[in-house]
C-alpha cells in the first residue's frame with residue numbers, strides 16, 4: 001500500500017449550513033453563536049475524518065511499529081483554530097463565516113479550552129501528538145477524559161479563587177465515543193495461588209470507556225488518535241435501592257466510579273498523594289495497556305514481538321504502574337515466565353523525567369499500594385528483588401521506608417529514560433538517578449523539549465507568520481529550522497519595519513483586549529515584560545515583583561531619569577493547597593493596585609495580573625510580548641517550554657542558565673539574551689553559605705528597601721503584616737536564592753531598559769531570536785524520540 005495524500009476537497013459554507021440544519025437542528029434565523037461554532041466544527045471535523053481513516057488504514061496495512069504516549073495530562077486548549085490551520089482552511093473558513101454575517105473571531109472564541117493539564121508537562125504532550133501526526137508516525141495518546149479540567153481562576157481582593165472548570169457542560173465537538181472500546185479495571189481484593197499461578201480477584205471494578213479525538217498534523221497529511229478514558233460503573237443504577245426511595249444510595253456506585261475521571265488534580269510538579277490519584281493513574285494505565293495488547297493481538301501473532309512493534313512512553317511517573325501491570329498481563333494472564341515478561345516489558349517501556357524537585361517524585365505508601373493493587377505490590381517486590389539480585393553491590397531499592405518509589409520503578413522498568421533539556425539530563429544523571437545511572441550508563445538519554453510551530457507561531461501570530469512566509473516561503477511551518485533563512489534578510493530595513501510593525505500591532509490588540517476585559521489601559525509603546533507560568537517558588541515570580549517594587553521606588557526617587565516605560569504582565573495559577581504561592585499572587589495584585597494608581601510612576605511602570613491563565617491566553621499574550629521572564633533558580637526548571645514560544649515570537653529573554661534557557665541562549669546567541677544569576681553549581685555552593693540572604697540584603701540597599709516596603713505593608717495598608725511570611729522567608733532561609741540573585745537581576749533589567757530604547761537594535765535582536773529558534777520545534781524533539789528511544793519510522797516519504 002503506497003502512501004496516499006489524504007488532503008480533502010472544500011465547499012465549507014454549504015457544509016456549515018448542512019450541519020446547522022441536520023446536526024444542530026437549527027435554522028439560520030434562530031442559530032446562536034454556539035450553534036454556528038458547533039456547525040463549523042462539525043464541517044471541519046468531517047474533513048479530518050477522511051485523513052484519519054486513510055492514516056489508520058495505512059498504519060494497519062504497513063504493520064508499522066506504533067508509539068503510545070501515556071500521560072495523565074493533555075493540555076490541548078482549543079481545537080477549531082488549530083484544525084483549520086493544519087487543514088489549510090483558515091482563510092476559507094474566515095470567508096465562509098463572514099459570508100454568513102458572523103464574526104470569525106467571535107465564533108473561534110466561543111470554544112472552551114480543553115484544560116486537561118496543569119502546565120508544561122501537559123502542554124508538551126499536546127505538542128508531541130501534533131508533531132507525531134505532522135511526521136506521519138503511527139501513534140496514539142492515552143489519557144483521562146476529566147469531566148472538569150484545571151480549575152477556573154478568578155481574583156477576589158487580589159486573592160486566587162478556584163471554581164470548577166466546565167468544558168464538558170456543552171457537547172465537545174471533537175470527540176467520538178467508542179463504546180466498543182470498554183475495559184473493566186479492578187481495584188482491591190485479594191490474590192490467590194491457583195496451580196502455581198497468581199490469580200487476582202478485585203474487590204471492585206469500574207468500566208473504562210474510550211472517547212477518541214483525531215489529532216491532525218500539518219497539511220492534514222496524517223491524523224493520529226488521542227484516546228481518553230471516562231470512568232463509569234458496571235451497574236449505573238441500583239434499582240432495588242431506588243425503589244426503596246434510597247435515591248442517593250441507588251446512584252452511589254455510579255458516582256463513585258465517575259469520581260475517578262471527575263477532575264484533574266491541580267498540582268503542577270508536586271504530587272497529590274491521594275488514594276483517588278493513584279486510582280486515576282492505574283485506571284487509565286490499565287485500560288490503555290489492555291487496549292494496546294488487544295490491537296497488537298489483532299495485528300501480530302507472537303507476543304514476543306511486542307518490543308518490535310510497540311513503544312510506550314511514560315510521561316513522568318504518573319503511569320509508572322505500567323511496568324507491574326504489563327508484567328501482570330504477560331506473566332499472570334498470558335503465562336510467560338516472569339523473567340521473560342519483565343524483559344519484554346522493559347524493552348517496550350520508556351520513561352521521561354520532568355523534574356528534579358525531590359518533593360515532586362511520586363512515592364506511594366506500601367500499605368496503600370497493597371490495599372488498592374495487591375497483585376502489583378507483589379510484582380513490585382519481585383521486580384525489586386530481581387533488580388537487586390543483578391546488582392548486589394549497589395542497592396537502589398524501589399521499595400524503601402515503607403514507600404514505593406515510582407521514579408526508581410519507572411527507571412528499572414524502562415528501556416530508555418530521558419530528561420527534557422541538556423542541563424536537566426546531566427543533573428538527572430548526577431542527582432536523582434545517580435546510582436541507577438552508574439548501574440545502567442547507557443539508559444539515560446536527552447531529548448530537549450520543543451513546541452509545535454503550527455499553534456505557537458503560524459496560528460497565534462499571523463502577522464509575523466505572514467512576514468516570514470513573504471521573506472522565505474512557507475516551508476518553515478513544516479520544517480522550522482528553515483527560519484534561519486530569515487537571517488540574511490535582516491539588514492533589509494523594510495523587513496525590520498514590518499517585524500516591528502507586527503509586534504506593535506499585536507501589542508495594540510492585547511492592550512485593547514486588556515482594557516476591554518480588565519479595565520486597565522496599557523501603552524502599546526511600553527515594553528511588555530511577561531511572566532506566564534504556574535506559580536511556584538522555584539519559578540521566582542516573587543523575584544520579579546520584588547524588582548518591580550525596587551524599580552517603583554527608584555522612579556519615585558528620580559522621576560525624570562529617563563525611565564523606559566514598562567508593563568509587567570503576570571499570568572499563572574497556584575495549586576489550591578500551595579499557600580505560599582497563593583500569597584505571591586496576592587502580593588502581585590496588591591503591588592499592582594498601588595503602582596498603577598501612582599501618578600508619578602504609572603507612566604513608566606504598570607503591573608497587571610491577568611486571571612485564569614490558560615493555553616488561549618498564552619496564544620494572545622506571547623505574540624505581543626517584548627520580554628520573556630525565565631528567572632527560575634538554576635537547576636530547578638527542568639526545561640521550560642514557554643521560553644521557546646517567546647523566543648520564536650521575537651520576545652527577548654531575561655533569564656538564568658537553567659533548563660532549556662541554556663540551549664536557547666546557545667542558539668540565539670549570548671548577545672541576544674539577557675543572562676543573569678548563579679549557575680546550578682553556584683546555587684548549590686551559595687545555599688551552603690550561612691545567612692546567604694542576609695548578606696545579599698546587607699550588600700544591596702535597593703533590595704533591602706524593597707523588602708522593607710513589603711514588610712511594612714506599603715501594599716497592604718488594610719493588613720500591614722500580610723506579607724511577613726514572604727519577607728520572613730526571603731530574609732531567612734530563602735531556599736530559592738531570590739535575594740542572592742537580586743542584584744544581578746536588577747543589572748540585567750537595566751540592560752534590558754537600555755536595549756529597548758534602541759528600537760532598531762531591539763528589533764534586530766528579536767528577529768534573530770525568531771530566526772535562530774527553529775531547533776525548538778517539537779518536530780525535532782519527536783524525531784529524536786523516534787530515532788533514539790522508540791525505533792519508530794514515519795510512514796510518509798521524506799517526513
Ligand SMILES: [N-]=[N+]=N[C@]1([C@H](N)O)O[C@H](CO)[C@@H](O)[C@H](O)[C@H]1O
Nearest residue numbers: 120121269354637638639640641
Ligand atoms: N511536572 N513537571 N514538570 C515540568 C512542568 N512543570 O510541567 O515539565 C515541563 C515539560 O517537560 C518542563 O518544561 C518544566 O520545566 C517542568 O517543571
